[in-house]
Structure formats: structure tokens, C-alpha cells
Amino acid sequence: MARIKLKHYVIRKGKYGYWLPTPKMVAAGFQCVPCGEDGPRAWAVAQQWEARWQAFRKGREATPRIGNWPKNSIGDAFARYRRTEAWKRLAPRTREDWERGWTYIEPYFADLPPADISLELLDEWYARLLRAKGVDIAYRAMKTWRALYNVMAGMKLCQPKADPSLAIRRKTPVPRRQTWTEGETVRLVKGAWRAGYRGLACIIAVAWDTSFSPVDARTLTPAQAVQTAKEWGFLIERTKSGEPAFGTLSARTQRLVLSYIESLGVTLLDDAPIFRSRGFTPGVKGGRPRAGVPYTKDTLVDDFADARLLVFGKGEKRKLMDMRRSGAVEANAGGASVETIAAKMGNSIDENKTLQRTYMPVNLAAVRSADEHRRQGRKLLGQERNEYKKLKLGGDKS
Template structure:
């Protein structure tokens, strides 16, 4: 098959995609699945590229929808132009866009002041049955945040969101954890299969309890030395909280081996860990250079290594290693404040985070039982009866 280069066309696992930029999305364009990589997929990508180029030059009407003034859609577009929106983390903006997909078809053209409890109740019930509790909950969360924005724009009464009368169903939190031996097997399996950047990400995530996005975006600028140990000092991508992650000697040696294998030098702002890449052999194929891990490529490569090591029935994720660190620390007697400092979040003040990262487990229950025994002995050793003190002075 002849090699062809098309702007904004990318191939992932043998299938072609025309992927848009933020500027293109602002004009109403969205990602397009072009099908199996080949002439037909190329033709689809060329068609969409042509439409974008004509829209960019003003030769064709933009796909961007024009909403009525003071409507929900108009308010959301106004909000997108603010500095407040620009300051939001990328992941947060992605969550808003994902929730907006469910809001826009029903309420996009309406003024928020005319939207009633009954309308929101039918809307939420519909998406719960069609997309499930998780997606419907995301949509409701986005609506409630957008309502506050619209109230600030004087488009609806403040603190009178009718959706607050609807009890949102929560998705049961994940409880899966890994053992240290399983994490080691994943690291070794990834390294042997050529996924060396992924092996380092898993090892770092295990040691530091960093989230997958924080582990994959580490740069040389985050690396420091403290008392002979390597430590990554970051601001968490989701919360902006400062966090420190110390590496074990084993992980430090792994990262050093990975860096020694690179045939290029990393600058301070460059992500350290890269994808596997591909070099054509006798049977041919399209070459792919190793690139910094993105969300989807990390998920896909981890799933592939997980299948190689544990088989197709294993479904635990890389993110579950973060929970494992909290569970181990909690069972070992660490205070919730110490766990919050390690994880770089507000788990010490947030009951929902505690349920997510410190679910009930037998080790923690046994630790509580042992603490009760210690307390029982202390209480039993004390004289709990109060006796009146005679403080009268002696008569001379």
C-alpha cells in the first residue's frame, strides 16, 4: 500500500481518523472516523480537510451553530471566551464538553429562565436510560455548573436551579487494587515487550501514587534529588495541588536504563516517557516514531500489556494503582492528612474521595480492632471514679 500524508489524518490500530484542533472545533468541526486505513479512509479525510480549508478561508459557511441571544448555548459560548474558562485544566474542559453534548440538543436554544423542573427531570431520566447513570450524572453535573455561570450573567435567578430537586444517582466507586507482585509483573512484561516507556510509567505510578496523567507527563524539570533519592515534584494536573513522589531504588535503576537507551537528549520541558514506536522489518509496514504518551495511547498500551501478562479476563486499570497506595498506607496506620499530602488532594476533608481511595478492607478493619484493644486496656487501667478532694487548709 502506498504511503500517503494528509493533514490532520492519523492512524490508530489500523484505522484512520481526521482529528480537529481547538480552532477547527470552534468552527463546528469534530473528529471524524474515516474507517480502515486505506484509499476509502483517505478520501473521507480529504473531503473533510477540503471543507475545513474552505470554511477557514470564508469560502464556505462554518458548521458552527448560531444560538439565539441569551440562550443556554449563547451563554456557554460567552463563557468559553472568558479567562476563567481558559484557566480551567484541559481535563476539566473536556468534561464540560462531554456533558454539553447531552445539554445542547434539548436546551441549547432555550433561555435558561424558561427551563422547568419537569423538563430537567424528563431530560435526566432519558439520558439515564439511554446512556447510563455515569453519563447522565456527568451531564447533570455540567448543567449545574453552567447554571451558576448563567446566573452570574443575569440570565436566570441565582441559587434557584430547578435541577437541585432531582436526586442524582451516583455510580458505585471503583474498589480494585493491585499487589506489589502484580505491579512488578506488569513492569517486567512491558519492558520485555518493548513498551519501555510504559514500564517506567507503571513503576513510577506504583511508587509515587501519581495519577496516570501526572505520571505520563513527567519531564526532567520535575526531577530532583533528596537525600540520595530521586523525587518528582509536580503540580497535579487535575487539582493544581503540589505533590512529591519518591522513587524506590529499583524504579530509579529502571528509569536510568530507559534514559540510557534513548538516542536523543531530553530538554527540561519534554515528557520523559514515550510510546513504543515501530520500525519496519522484512514484512514492511509504516514506521512510527516514539512520541510522548497521550491519554488514549497509554490506555491502549496498558491494556495490551495487561492482556499479555494476565490474559483477556483481567480488567483492572493503571489508575487503580493510585488507590492501592492509599489503601496500603491507611492499613499501615498512616493518618489521612499524610495520605492527602502524598496524593496531592483533599482526601482528608472529602468523604467522597475517602470512599474512592480508601474503601473498606479487612486490613484496615483489623487495624481498627487492634486500636480498640489498645484503647480498652488503657481505659481499664484507669480509675474512672471521681472522688471529692478535700482542699480545706489545716487549722493552726
């Protein structure tokens, strides 16, 4: 399939196309538009919205039109919500999730008033999504609907706490269970470093040691580096939950990070992300040199996939996010308490998060306990590998 270059068109997760306006365009009233899976249809949607922007910019169209919906309809409510300051304060990825969910709501309900949406209509819609798109898409679409219902209730378009979808029991996507071992992680780090992905190699090593999420690992700055009497690492507030977390680094990872920073040849500002992409150095075929830049979510996913392919081949599908789960599995196998694991990971496992923050602040004793239990659990998990063998029951015993 031939590719064409479109202004303001980007691809997320390797296959979804979006028409992504600049801040100036957003200020004029335009919003991110999901175009569907990358291909001719998505390009056509992006071209349509680019034409609308050009018409608006040249004065041929007075205002951008996100949807021509009846007043106080669901489509009109969503368009109003996208013009609010509350929408603008949402994280970009959160807005993308809303937009993706809206693509499945719009064809069915956009021109209807919220009060006309019955349990039967929602049940039929959800069942169709399950059949056509699967559990994951249906789950996310229903999640968007329920959030949008609360917004519409705030606009006085429907009754608060009376969402008929709450009578529908959603099917939950199967949670990820994949984990990495220490040996596999070491191989990944070495493979990424040797292939020139040195910033990625550091992120992998840090994610393994600290149990930080990928976004927390890739956005670490020099200002977050702290040292205690026994170790050094990074003290952060988690991007997702805002919970504080202290991630300790092993001696091996400390040497790796320091070597990487020295190889940059520049002085990092306190608030500058430490780890960067490998950039590009022209080879025999020429090209324009490009310096490494701080990792984004998409470039980290792409580079990790490249390193994983180099080390483990095409059959490997585990992700960087699975490093976080691996740390919890090791600590649990080693006998760590739920409280120490929560302190290590910087999340609240108790339903009362206020009490968790009050009585379980980040403390070095809990972090060190979780680290020690991880080492013990790693040994126990290693001893159990290949423990099970096929037992033959019946058959020829001669």
C-alpha cells in the same frame, strides 16, 4: 466495517469520534465537535464540519456557525461561552467533557431561554437519560448542566443560585474499588519491558512507588527529579489539584529508570518528558521507522491495555489509575494516619484546603511514614489472602 480517513477527525477512549480543529481554525471561530461513537454517523458529522471549514477557508462562508439558536437561548449562551477566553483557558479534556455533556443537553433545551427551564422539565430529562444511557452518562450530563447554569447566570440570563436541578438528587456512579498487588505490578513491569514498552514499564513502576496519577507519572521531567539524604524521586505539583507531592522511588525502580534513560541515547532537556512510547522499527514486511514520542493520555491507555493483555489475558480490566488507590489501601492497612496518606498522595482530604496547605506541606517524615506503613500493610494484606473458605451449613453430614 470499512474505515475511512477524515481530516481533523480523531478517536478518544477507543470509540468516541471528534472533529478536532487546529489552533488556526480555533482562532477563526471553530471549536471541537463531538461526533458520537465512531462509525458512519460520526464520520458524517465530521465530514459536515470539514465542509464548513473548507467553505470558510475559501471565502464561501463568512463565519463559522456552531449553532443557529435564538438570541439569549441556552444554545446561544453556550456558543457565546465557547468564544470566551475563559473557555480557551480550560484544559482540552475539560472542554471535551463539556462538549460530551452538551450533546445530551442540546436536543432538549438548546432553543429555549434559561428562565423557561423548570424543575419538571429537568426531572423528565434526567429520568430519560437514566433509562436510556445509564447512571454514568446521566451524572455527567447533569454536571455539565449545573456548570452551564452558572455561566448563564454570569451572563444575566437567569437568576444566580436558583438552578432548579439542585432539587434533583443525582445517582452517583459506583466508584472504582479495584487495586493491584506488588507481585502483579512487578509482572506488568517485566512484561511491558520485554515487549518493548520500556517507557510504559517505567511509568507503571513509578506510579506504583509514588502513588502518582497516570498524567503526573507520564509527564515527569528531569527537572522534577530530586535527591535527599536517603532516597531520590520526583517533586511535583499535581496536574489536577496543584498540590505539591514528593514521590519516592524504590531501589529497583531507580535502576529501571536510570537504565531506560541510558537506553534512549540522547540528552534529555530539563523540561522534556522522560518516558516515551516504543515507536516502530520496520520488520520483514517493511514500513517506515518511527521514533518514540512522549506519552499522551490516549497512547498510554492503549499501550497499557496491550501490556495488560500480554501479561493477564483478556479477562483483566484493571487500569493504571488503580495503582494510586492500591498505595492508599496498603498504607491504610498498615496503620498510616489520614494526614500522612494525604502528604504522600499530594491531595487534601480535609475540607479546609487552605489549612491543609498551611499546616501540612510536603515533608519527608510524612512521606517516609506512609511508605513504611505501605510495606506493613502489604504484608498484612498478603497474609489475609485466601483466608476465607466456604462453610457448609446443613446438608448430608455422613
